[in-house]
Amino acid sequence: MSLDIKAAANVANVLTESLPYIQRFAGKTIVVKFGGNAMTDPQLNAQFARDIVLMKTVGINPIVVHGGGPQIGNLLNKLNIETRFVNGMRVTDSETMDVVEMVLGASVNKEIVNTINQHGGKAIGITGKDGSFIQARKLEVKQQTPDMLVPEIIDIGHVGEVAYINRNVIDTLIAGDFIPVIAPIGVGADGSSYNINADLVAGKIAEVLEAEKLMLLTNVSGLLDKNGDILTGLTTPQVDELIADGTIYGGMLPKIQCALDAVKAGVSASHIVDGRVAHAVLLEIFTDDGVGTLITNRR
Ligand SMILES: Nc1ncnc2c1ncn2[C@@H]1O[C@H](COP(=O)(O)OP(=O)(O)O)[C@@H](O)[C@H]1O
Ligand SMILES: CC(=O)N[C@@H](CCC(=O)OP(=O)(O)O)C(=O)O
Numbered sequence: 001m002s003l004d005i006k007a008a009a010n011v012a013n014v015l016t017e018s019l020p021y022i023q024r025f026a027g028k029t030i031v032v033k034f035g036g037n038a039m040t041d042p043q044l045n046a047q048f049a050r051d052i053v054l055m056k057t058v059g060i061n062p063i064v065v066h067g068g069g070p071q072i073g074n075l076l077n078k079l080n081i082e083t084r085f086v087n088g089m090r091v092t093d094s095e096t097m098d099v100v101e102m103v104l105g106a107s108v109n110k111e112i113v114n115t116i117n118q119h120g121g122k123a124i125g126i127t128g129k130d131g132s133f134i135q136a137r138k139l140e141v142k143q144q145t146p147d148m149l150v151p152e153i154i155d156i157g158h159v160g161e162v163a164y165i166n167r168n169v170i171d172t173l174i175a176g177d178f179i180p181v182i183a184p185i186g187v188g189a190d191g192s193s194y195n196i197n198a199d200l201v202a203g204k205i206a207e208v209l210e211a212e213k214l215m216l217l218t219n220v221s222g223l224l225d226k227n228g229d230i231l232t233g234l235t236t237p238q239v240d241e242l243i244a245d246g247t248i249y250g251g252m253l254p255k256i257q258c259a260l261d262a263v264k265a266g267v268s269a270s271h272i273v274d275g276r277v278a279h280a281v282l283l284e285i286f287t288d289d290g291v292g293t294l295i296t297n298r299r
Contacts, residue, residue, distance in 0.1 A: 017286075018286040021287075022059070022286075025058075025059075025212060027060075028061065028211075028212035028213075029174075029210070030060055030061070030063070030213045030285065031202050031206040031209065031213070031215070032065070033066070033215065034048060034067065034275065035198070035216070035218045036069040036070045037218055037219035038275025038276060039066070039068075039108075041276075045112075046119065047279050048217075048275070048280075048281065049115040049118070049119045050119050052116055052121060052281070053119045054282065055281070061174050063170065063179075063180050063205060064123075064182065065184065065201050065202035066109065066112055066198060067104075067184070067199075068103050068104045068108040068183075069090070069251070071103050071107070072099060072100055075099050075103055079099065085250070086141055086154060086156050087141055087254075088249075088250050088253040088254045088255075089139065089141065089156055091157055092156065092157040092158045092195040093158070096157070096195075100195045101127075101193055104183040104184065105127045105129075105183050109181060110125055112125070113125040123179040124173055124178045124181065125182075127183040127184075127185040128182070128187055129185060129186075132166065133168075133169035134196070134201065135162070135163045135165075135186060135187060135188075136186025136194035136196060137160060137161060137188065138161075139156070141153070158192070159194065159197075160188070162196065162200060163186075165205060167209060170182075182201065182205065184196045184197065184202075186201075197254045199254045199257075199259075200254055202216065203262045206262045206267045207261070207265040207266070207267060211262075211267050212267070212268055212269075213270070214258075214259065214267050214269075215270075215284060216259060216271065216273065217274075218272060218274070218275055219274070220252075221274045221291075222272050222273070222274065222291075223242075223248070223293040230292070231293060233295075234293075239256055239260060243256075256272075258270075263296055269294060270294075270295040271294055273291055273292035274291065
């Protein structure tokens with residue numbers, strides 16, 4: 001078979017174009033949140049795993065934080081347990097918490113770990129209970145309708161927020177050249193389990209590790225306006241307006257909040273990226289324009 005010079009030159013071009021990005025990000029930490037909605041296709045999961053292994057191979061430290069909302073929903077459904085969300089958070093009673101722990105801590109986590117390892121990476125899966133590294137406290141949810149003078153505090157069960165992250169656990173894995181794959185389960189002071197929205201965990205981990213980037217992979221092309229066009233380069237007041245007028249709702253609420261919090265805390269950029277696009281992670285890191293919605297602290 002003769003060498004296709006044109007095709008070979010294209011490959012060489014792509015490789016050299018990525019050089020400045022490889023140099024810029026070598027040694028840096030990039031936190032990638034793999035949303036449950038973005039991991040429904042085995043082929044895409046394999047491409048995601050290859051992207052993560054490639055990042056590691058060129059000297060970047062990828063940290064994977066995963067969700068699994070739809071997968072939790074499927075098992076709850078099979079078990080005939082009803083579920084509902086308040087402000088994008090799953091109401092979590094004790095029975096639901098058991099299912100959350102089974103799905104996130106076991107099946108989803110080990111599936112991602114195994115796929116990365118099958119592609120030549122060295123992934124280790126942990127939940128926040130390992131080494132008690134994600135300490136959580138109960139999340140207080142406030143809701144206010146126009147007829148209320150003061151907001152009402154609603155109890156949504158074993159739902160947590162991050163109180164503290166012990167970065168030593170992640171640093172130890174990085175030092176051993178492992179790729180940490182983190183399930184968003186926290187542990188309370190009394191040892192109880194907390195279901196934490198994966199976006200919130202990813203954001204906090206990016207903050208604590210002083211990551212270069214936070215990438216949130218989901219099932220939309222970015223933050224969309226009312227006409228379905230991608231919004232990018234937003235400031236905090238603009239985001240507040242979009243929440244107030246209902247453009248941002250449901251699962252996008254915690255996502256956008258943690259993207260903003262992370263850049264305010266020093267992460268250079270947060271990206272909301274379409275995980276349904278093949279090699280979305282590489283496109284974001286190794287191209288000029290990137291894809292999806294970019295949030296920085298710049299005005
Ligand atoms: N303004 C918006 N732009 C894009 N998606 C939005 C917006 N507001 C709400 N959403 C919803 O947020 C969802 C993404 O959040 P979520 O379902 O929690 O995804 P993931 O599992 O990836 O975290 C989208 O599928 C969409 O239904
Ligand atoms: C409190 C809360 O809502 N926890 C989420 C945790 C999983 C998650 O965040 O998954 P995605 O990223 O796929 O949405 C849940 O129970 O669905």
